[in-house]
Amino acid sequence: MDPRWSAEAGASRGFYSDDNRRWTARAGGQYRARLARPRVQVEYVWSFTDFDSPSRSYFTPLNGVRHAAGVSVNGWADRASLDWGARYKFTPLFSSNFPDLFIHSWSGWVDLVLFGSIPAGVDGYYSIDNNQYTTWGVTASASVRW
Numbered sequence: 001m002d003p004r005w006s007a008e009a010g011a012s013r014g015f016y017s018d019d020n021r022r023w024t025a026r027a028g029g030q031y032r033a034r035l036a037r038p039r040v041q042v043e044y045v046w047s048f049t050d051f052d053s054p055s056r057s058y059f060t061p062l063n064g065v066r067h068a069a070g071v072s073v074n075g076w077a078d079r080a081s082l083d084w085g086a087r088y089k090f091t092p093l094f095s096s097n098f099p100d101l102f103i104h105s106w107s108g109w110v111d112l113v114l115f116g117s118i119p120a121g122v123d124g125y126y127s128i129d130n131n132q133y134t135t136w137g138v139t140a141s142a143s144v145r146w
Helices: none
Strands: 004-015 021-032 039-051 064-077 082-094 101-114 118-129 134-142
Touching: none
Parallel strands: none
Antiparallel strands: 004 021, 021 039, 039 064, 064 082, 082 101, 101 118, 118 134
């Protein structure tokens, strides 16, 4: 039941087949609240990405600054072999060659074991930005063990 903190930082370099190059620096952290169940976690990540030149084939934010703040909740029930969770993230992205983007993302999952031997689950996600661009998906899965 102790609170948990974590932090990370990193840098990366990318090379593309059209001779474009990218570099990224990022830093962020997470805090897990002092609760046994449900587990609540908040996070924040800042990143800076720059490309040598814009591309017509893929998203190339020049001098791109991205902030991502999120909160997630998850829990479990041992007796029912149940695991569940939900997450919300807000991500603004600013760059010198694209209009500002503000993205809202939600995701959730439920996993359980049926009849003591059939793992099954449902996962879903939905996101929308300030241009009304949406993405979503639902996945159902199951397998049999013997």
